Amino acid sequence: MPTLLDYRRRVRSVKNTQQITRAMKFVAAAKLRRAQEGVFAARPYAREILRVLRSAAARMENISHPLLVRRGEDKILVLVLTGDRSLAGAFNSNVIRRASEFMREHSSKKLELMVVGKKARDTFRKRGLEFVGEYLDVSAKVEFSKAKEISTKIADLYISGEVDAVYAVYNEFKNVMVQNLTVQKLLPIDPEVVNREKKDGEKSLASHAGPDSSLPMERAPRGDEFLVDYIYEQAVDEIFKALMPRYLETEIFRILLESAAAEHAARMTAMDAATRNASELIDKLTLQMNKIRQAGITKEIIEIVSGAASAMS
Amino acid sequence: MLPEAIELQVVTPERHVLSENVQALEMPGKDGYLGILPGHAPLITLLGIGTLTYHKGGQTGYLSVINGFAEVLPDRVIVLAEISERAEEIDVARSRASLQNAQAEAAKPGMPEAESRGAEAKIERANARLQTASKGGNARSTQDFQRSGR
Numbered sequence: 001m002p003t004l005l006d007y008r009r010r011v012r013s014v015k016n017t018q019q020i021t022r023a024m025k026f027v028a029a030a031k032l033r034r035a036q037e038g039v040f041a042a043r044p045y046a047r048e049i050l051r052v053l054r055s056a057a058a059r060m061e062n063i064s065h066p067l068l069v070r071r072g073e074d075k076i077l078v079l080v081l082t083g084d085r086s087l088a089g090a091f092n093s094n095v096i097r098r099a100s101e102f103m104r105e106h107s108s109k110k111l112e113l114m115v116v117g118k119k120a121r122d123t124f125r126k127r128g129l130e131f132v133g134e135y136l137d138v139s140a141k142v143e144f145s146k147a148k149e150i151s152t153k154i155a156d157l158y159i160s161g162e163v164d165a166v167y168a169v170y171n172e173f174k175n176v177m178v179q180n181l182t183v184q185k186l187l188p189i190d191p192e193v194v195n196r197e198k199k200d201g202e203k204s205l206a207s208h209a210g211p212d213s214s215l216p217m218e219r220a221p222r223g224d225e226f227l228v229d230y231i232y233e234q235a236v237d238e239i240f241k242a243l244m245p246r247y248l249e250t251e252i253f254r255i256l257l258e259s260a261a262a263e264h265a266a267r268m269t270a271m272d273a274a275t276r277n278a279s280e281l282i283d284k285l286t287l288q289m290n291k292i293r294q295a296g297i298t299k300e301i302i303e304i305v306s307g308a309a310s311a312m313s
Numbered sequence: 314m315l316p317e318a319i320e321l322q323v324v325t326p327e328r329h330v331l332s333e334n335v336q337a338l339e340m341p342g343k344d345g346y347l348g349i350l351p352g353h354a355p356l357i358t359l360l361g362i363g364t365l366t367y368h369k370g371g372q373t374g375y376l377s378v379i380n381g382f383a384e385v386l387p388d389r390v391i392v393l394a395e396i397s398e399r400a401e402e403i404d405v406a407r408s409r410a411s412l413q414n415a416q417a418e419a420a421k422p423g424m425p426e427a428e429s430r431g432a433e434a435k436i437e438r439a440n441a442r443l444q445t446a447s448k449g450g451n452a453r454s455t456q457d458f459q460r461s462g463r
Binding site for chain 1: 324325326327328329342343344347354355356357358359381382384391393395
């Protein structure tokens with residue numbers, strides 16, 4: 001039977017763990033807030049890119065771009081986004097499981113793998129897989145230059161014909177409690193994106209749920225945005241050509257931000273639960289400890305009383 | 314009637330850099346600088362690398378702009394730059410260091426073309442930043458650098 005001292009030690013150790021989980025929860029909350037701000041801050045830029053892209057496309061006779069070209073999907077690039085650290089609940093393992101599933105479904109094709117985050121890299125490396133690209137230390141502070149780097153690499157692979165399609169597997173940030181595991185096709189870009197007829201409803205930065213930025217860009221009436229007769233300083237197709245990669249960059253930037261926000265949210269939730277569990281454990285252990293202490297005291301009193309009784313008689 | 318001011322918005326993917334009502338501005342178009350006054354015809358242009366200058370009630374502001382594009386409307390200009398900083402935000406010491414690095418890189422003989430072009434782009438960016446900073450009177454330069462003991 002554990003002694004009083006054993007209980008004291010255990011309570012102390014659980015308390016220490018609780019302090020750590022609590023601190024991690026606060027850190028995750030701060031990072032989550034920053035990631036969320038990033039998601040909102042990225043929206044106006046993406047929305048404008050899309051708007052100008054469409055208005056340029058509306059003026060072109062033949063819309064063609066290497067990133068829009070469709071080929072038979074024989075070679076597929078899978079972009080897997082995880083975090084760099086664990087202790088984020090099921091966040092990392094969910095993504096990795098979904099990515100593995102996806103690769104099994106497409107095992108008849110030639111698959112290439114690109115990873116973001118140490119967790120994905122380590123897991124897939126253990127399985128003996130090779131990567132066309134790996135990007136670490138992204139989620140702590142998502143920077144646009146990282147998105148650009150990844151996007152350039154992906155676009156190069158696609159345009160050179162080394163891959164025929166690019167899919168991203170990542171956690172989409174819904175809210176603090178919910179992350180949506182998503183498989184999204186990045187390339188070829190859906191021609192509907194640049195199609196001016198279909199303005200709303202598609203999944204892109206421009207139409208994402210959540211509080212919108214307060215930028216007065218919204219002021220342009222939605223309906224007539226293509227009616228403005230712009231002068232194009234450069235030829236329309238040159239502008240279009242310059243904007244397509246920018247669109248891909250903003251999409252990847254969004255995915256990086258979503259994944260980072262989801263990771264921090266998952267960690268925050270996990271650490272919150274851990275802190276609560278520690279509290280419960282401490283309560284239970286303290287109760288046990290007090291019972292033993294009480295039993296000890298009772299025993300001592302009985303000893304004194306019975307000792308006194310025998311001395312009297 | 315012509316509008317009296319232009320609402321200037323400068324946005325990058327990471328943040329909203331500037332929002333001001335200005336009387337005039339010049340920005341680095343891909344094929345040369347563009348001067349914009351209120352009532353300009355609607356225009357869309359790609360941006361190059363350089364300094365965006367805006368004039369507001371006798372005051373002048375400077376921003377570095379690196380790639381992107383701009384949409385001009387009679388009473389509004391939206392600049393969507395990949396990177397943009399106000400003159401006073403520019404880290405002069407860092408830009409100078411990256412300029413020197415890039416120059417050293419570009420001077421190396423026998424470089425593959427892609428890399429030397431990359432170095433040239435870096436030089437151009439660093440130069441644009443430094444010019445913007447000096448125009449904006451950002452003098453946090455070598456003295457600070459030395460004073461901080463590095």
